Amino acid sequence: MSDIRHDWKRAEILELYNLPMMELLYRAATVHRENHDPNTVQVSTLLSIKTGGCPEDCGYCPQAARYHTEVEGNDLMSVSQVKAQALRAKASGSSRVCMGAAWRNVKDGPEFDQVLEMVRTINKLDLEVCCTLGMVTENQAKRLAEAGLYAYNHNLDSSEEYYKEVISTRGYGDRLETIGNVRKTNVTVCSGGIIGMGESLEDRAGMLVALSTLDPQPESVPINALVAVEGTPLEDQKPVEIWEMVRMVATARIVMPHTQVRLTAGRTEMSQEGQALCFFVGANSIFAGDKLLTTPNPDVVQDMEMFDKLGLSPQKAFEKAPQPKTVEAGDSVYTALGEKPKWSRPGHVIPRNEAAKGHEKSVRTE
16 A cells, blocks of 8 residues: 655645656556556436535536526435435446535425435445535534445646636635535545646646645545536636546546545546546546536446446445444534634635636526
């Protein structure tokens, strides 16, 4: 097993990222094989349990209410609907179900209670259950842990510097605080970011610095390629080239050797050969299913055909960490505190985000 460093510098990571490709492939694959089974890849299913209508200003996101996109909003799903989807995911080979809700932050009340029941239900199906619900307090994280949550996803998205060029309504520090709150429980951390938003290579390295210097490092790091959605401020960004994804995955593998590196958004633009390279250098998880929240994703059958060609096996649930115990609602130690945390609202103006918001108004008044 490779030693874990928490003192990576941006210059060091850039040097790795910019290595000659063959050298980078070799180094990353070596680290990968020292720490993981190279022929095993986890298959996860992402389920949008509450879609659209989000009040946040995230320039990449089609679920933001302020932008004119084709995303149709849906209220919070029922527990029975979620159970049916989880059973379908398990039958298709998934070992993890990640539930996403288009919220700024978790609010105590009936909807959060409903999500907790979803967590209990999925954990009892012997599936890893992950949630991405926005910012959470320490007490809310403990309630999720008590219900049987395996992982909490809260992406850093980019470097702290470039983050301000994409998002105006929440601060980078709030993301780190949320991760810190999750770390006060036995829930594992899933946190990564997006490339292709117009950031520099220094920003990509900065994001990896922020992730790798967390102690402990995240158990899971999703690497997303931007899916440019019409109506969002980033709709005109050029697609990320496969070599950029390979370099990003490889570099993440080297600086976070024990972490599950997740090949997430943008796979529809990748050939099977390109994905194979990503698996070779360290990606050991994918999301399966025809959608990632609101953006396209390869079909499960296609993925299983690719696995067969490459000789890959789906990773079983709870191979990296033990299954959490589920405490029923009536036996819960932690209860709602009715908290009203003051998560930051930086409020600075991002010109391209404002321009997209103006486009929304003009479209709606025509």
